[in-house]
Amino acid sequence: MSSVVETRKATSKVDPVTAMKGSVKEEVPADLNIPDNYVTWTLKNQKPLPPITLENVLQNIQWLTFAILTITPSIAIWGLFNVKLRWETALWSVIYYFITGLGITAGYHRLWAHRSYNASKPLQYILAAAGTGAVEGSIKWWCRGHRAHHRYTDTDLDPYNAHKGFFFSHIGWMLFKPRYKPGVADVSDLSKSEVVRWQHRWYVWLILGFGFVVPTIVAGLWGDIKGGFFYAGAARLCFVHHSTFCVNSLAHWLGEAPFDDKHTPRDHFVTALVTVGEGYHNFHHQFPMDYRNAIRWYQYDPTKWFIWVCSKFGLASHLKIFPENEVKKGQLTMQLKKLREKQDVITWAPNVDDLPIISWESFQEQSAKRPLIVIAGFIHDVASFADEHPGGRHLITKNIGRDATTAFFGGVYDHSNAAHNLLSMYRVGVLHGGIQHGLQDKLIPPAQRLRIARYNEMGGYSSTALSDAAVSDGEGMLG
Numbered sequence: 052m053s054s055v056v057e058t059r060k061a062t063s064k065v066d067p068v069t070a071m072k073g074s075v076k077e078e079v080p081a082d083l084n085i086p087d088n089y090v091t092w093t094l095k096n097q098k099p100l101p102p103i104t105l106e107n108v109l110q111n112i113q114w115l116t117f118a119i120l121t122i123t124p125s126i127a128i129w130g131l132f133n134v135k136l137r138w139e140t141a142l143w144s145v146i147y148y149f150i151t152g153l154g155i156t157a158g159y160h161r162l163w164a165h166r167s168y169n170a171s172k173p174l175q176y177i178l179a180a181a182g183t184g185a186v187e188g189s190i191k192w193w194c195r196g197h198r199a200h201h202r203y204t205d206t207d208l209d210p211y212n213a214h215k216g217f218f219f220s221h222i223g224w225m226l227f228k229p230r231y232k233p234g235v236a237d238v239s240d241l242s243k244s245e246v247v248r249w250q251h252r253w254y255v256w257l258i259l260g261f262g263f264v265v266p267t268i269v270a271g272l273w274g275d276i277k278g279g280f281f282y283a284g285a286a287r288l289c290f291v292h293h294s295t296f297c298v299n300s301l302a303h304w305l306g307e308a309p310f311d312d313k314h315t316p317r318d319h320f321v322t323a324l325v326t327v328g329e330g331y332h333n334f335h336h337q338f339p340m341d342y343r344n345a346i347r348w349y350q351y352d353p354t355k356w357f358i359w360v361c362s363k364f365g366l367a368s369h370l371k372i373f374p375e376n377e378v379k380k381g382q383l384t385m386q387l388k389k390l391r392e393k394q395d396v397i398t399w400a401p402n403v404d405d406l407p408i409i410s411w412e413s414f415q416e417q418s419a420k421r422p423l424i425v426i427a428g429f430i431h432d433v434a435s436f437a438d439e440h441p442g443g444r445h446l447i448t449k450n451i452g453r454d455a456t457t458a459f460f461g462g463v464y465d466h467s468n469a470a471h472n473l474l475s476m477y478r479v480g481v482l483h484g485g486i487q488h489g490l491q492d493k494l495i496p497p498a499q500r501l502r503i504a505r506y507n508e509m510g511g512y513s514s515t516a517l518s519d520a521a522v523s524d525g526e527g528m529l530g
Contacts, residue, residue, distance in 0.1 A: 078239035078242055079239070080237040080239050081235050081236065081237045081238070081239065082235050082236065082237045083237075085235055089234070089235070090203060090206055090208055090234065093208060093231075093234065094206075094207055094208070094231070097231060097232065099207075099230040099231050100228060100229075100230045100231075102230075103227060111227050111228045112226060112227060112228075113225065113226060113227065113228060116225045116226060117226055119186065120222065120225065120226070120292070123285050123288050123289055123292075124285075124289045126281065126285040127281060127282075127285040127286035127288075127289050129281070130277070130278075130280070130281025130282060130285060130286065131281070131286070134277045134278055134281050134282075135278070136278060136282055137273070137275050137278055139270070139273045139275065140270050140273075140275045140278035140279060140282050140283060141282065143266070143269060143270055143279070143283050144266070144282045144283040144286065144287045147184070147265075147266050147269075147283050147287055148287045148290055148291055148294075149327065149353070150181050150184070151181050151182070151184040151185040151261075151287070151288075151291050152185065152291055152294060152295075152327040153178070153181060153327060153353075153354060153357055154178050154179070154180070154181025154182030154183070154184060154185055155182050155185050155187060155291070155295055155327075156326070156327045156328060156329055156354040157178060157354045157357050157358055158170075158175075158178030158179060158181065158182045158190070159178075159182045159187070159190055159193050159194065159197075160197065160329070160354075161342055161354065161358065162175070162178060163190050163194050163241060163244075163247065164193070164194040164197045164198060165339050165340055166240075166340065166371075167339075167340050167341060167342035167370070167371045168342045168358055168362070168367050168368065168369055168370045168371060169367065169368045169369045170361070170366065170367050171365070171366045171367070171368075172246070173366065174361060174366040174367060175244070175246040176246055176249075179246050179247070179249070179250045180250075180257065180261050181261070183250060183254065183257040183258055183260075183261045183262070184258075184261035184262050184265065184266075185262075185288070185291045185292070185295065186258045186262045186288060186291075186292075187292070187295060189247075189250055189251045189254045190241065190246075190247045190250055190251070191238055191241050191242070191247055191251050192251075194238050194241060195233075195236050195238045196210045196233060196236075198236035198237070198238065199233040199234045199235070199236040200299075201336065201339055202234060202236055203233075203234040204314045204315070204316070204336065205314050205315055206234070207230070207231045208231060208232075208233060208234030209233075209234070210224055210229065210233040211224045211299040211300075212224075213299070213300070213303035213304070213315040214315070217300050217304055218300075220299045220300040220303060221293075221296045221297070221299060221300030221301075222296055222300075224299075262284065262288060263280060263284040263285075266279050266280075266283035266284045266287065267279035267280040267283070267284055269283070270282075270283050294325055294326050294327065295326070297322060297325050297326050298322075298326050298329045298330075298332065301319075301321075301322045301325070301326075301330075302316060302317060302319075302322045302326070302329065302330060302332035303315040303316055303317060303332070304317065305317055305319045305321060305322055306318045306319030306321075306322065306330075306332075306333070307319070307333070308333045308385065309333060309334075309381075309382055309385055310333050310334055310337040310338075310378070310381040310382060310385060311333065311336075311337050311381060311384070311385065312385065312388075314336060316332040316333045316335065316336040317332060317333050318330065318331045318332060318333045318334060319331075320350070320351060323344070323345065323350065323351045323352060324351060327353055327354055328344050328345065328351060328352035328353045328354040328355060328356075329344055329354065330344070330345075330351070331344045331345045331346075331350060331352070332344075334346060334378075337381055338373040338378065340371050340373065341371055341372055341373045342355065342358050342370045342371055342372070343355045343372065346378065358370060387503055390503055391503045391505075394502065394503055398476075399498075399499060399502075400472075400475035400476055400478055400496055400499065401478050401479075403481065403494070406429075406478060406479070406480050406481050407480045407481070408480070408481050408482075408483050409430055409480040409481065409482060409483060410482075410483045411482065411483070411484075411485070414430055414452075414480075414482060415452050418451055418452035419452070421434060422434050422437060422447065422448070422451045423451065423452065423479070424447070424450050424451060424452075424453065424455050425453070425454040425455065425456065425482050425485060426454070426455050426456050426459045426474065427456050427459075427460070427486065427493045427494065428456075428481060428482050428485040428486030428494070429475075429478045429480070429481060429482070429485075429494075430478070430479055430480035430481065430482055431474060431477040431478055431479065432477055432479045433447055433477055435477075436473070436477065442464065446463075454485070459474070460493065468497035468498070471496050471497050472496045472497060472498045474496075475496040475499075
């Protein structure tokens with residue numbers, strides 16, 4: 052997600068003071084006039100900062116962010132060794148961790164960055180205040196970075212590009228000045244929200260209040276001001292920070308890609324556990340406007356549950372859900388891709404087009420020299436199997452030089468799929484005019500009737516070509 056501190060360069064074009072006076076200056080969308088080949092064009096024309104070395108490392112540190120990310124845990128560690136932790140404060144710290152965490156996940160992320168649902172004005176103020184308590188920048192600044200992340204995932208214009216390593220995507224991108232400026236992302240829609248403008252204007256005071264004052268005062272109700280400051284304030288803030296940062300690092304490293312493997316986002320329960328439900332990240336990057344991260348009832352996603360409960364009380368509405376049919380397409384595509392990988396390491400029957408066409412006379416002549424049998428128009432060399440035949444060698448030898456189609460397809464014994472598959476491996480030729488009418492469906496071994504084929508293996512992409520290929524090959528399609 053986004054950094055714990057915002058810089059002046061990242062602020063909006065709208066003056067928040069002017070906005071608070073009651074009139075919002077209309078912004079031109081930041082991405083309105085960018086070139087179509089924006090990423091390529093930008094990387095070609097934008098000169099990156101020089102690589103970080105030991106000589107220039109101090110000049111490249113973002114000192115304000117560095118201070119926040121080092122001083123806060125230092126305060127927490129000092130408190131751990133010097134202030135007794137009371138059970139009431141421990142419980143309150145956990146509760147406030149979830150409150151401020153939901154401010155980021157349900158508010159900053161799913162409401163404002165992705166507009167995956169509508170929230171009532173009271174809920175917006177609550178989420179804005181809770182998100183401020185996480186001290187990760189204003190809504191407007193945070194959403195600008197996160198939208199850039201989705202738009203330019205895994206490129207040099209992605210603020211937290213996972214290809215640059217786990218440390219970089221987790222925290223390094225905040226500690227050091229970026230080599231490239233993050234890609235353009237429009238947040239003009241957020242300027243119209245009075246809640247976003249309110250938070251942006253009073254952000255510094257709000258982080259002090261909700262980051263430290265509120266958790267300290269609440270703990271003071273049971274006489275533990277120090278515990279409230281060190282545990283519910285500083286320690287809780289460290290956990291919220293790194294919980295959020297895991298969405299940029301752990302969620303792009305641990306798990307599987309059940310919807311699309313084009314980019315690094317992954318799904319994993321462990322990531323969901325440490326990020327208040329943001330761990331099903333492969334789904335999220337495919338369907339970012341969906342208010343859910345986890346689509347199964349048993350998957351851990353307290354943010355989804357929170358939004359759903361709010362909708363039942365009239366605090367949230369228009370919860371967006373991506374069409375289930377399209378979600379299943381993504382899942383099926385990846386399942387077929389995995390099956391194709393397994394399929395490609397299996398040895399299949401010879402391609403029909405690669406087999407020689409042999410006359411009946413030639414077949415009988417060659418059968419006198421080696422054990423050849425015709426079944427369903429194919430000539431099979433059964434030398435390696437004759438002694439292994441479950442019914443005995445005699446059933447093989449009596450059909451050498453003959454057409455055993457009737458016997459094989461149930462005349463004597465209704466052979467299993469395994470037998471059909473194995474038989475196809477012994478094909479050595481095609482009998483000229485030997486395919487009997489009504490046996491066309493027997494040409495394809497059972498294991499290959501649902502064989503996965505890419506569109507370019509089926510004679511083209513037109514619907515007619517695909518239909519013809521599917522009928523003639525008996526193969527399914529993986530695009």
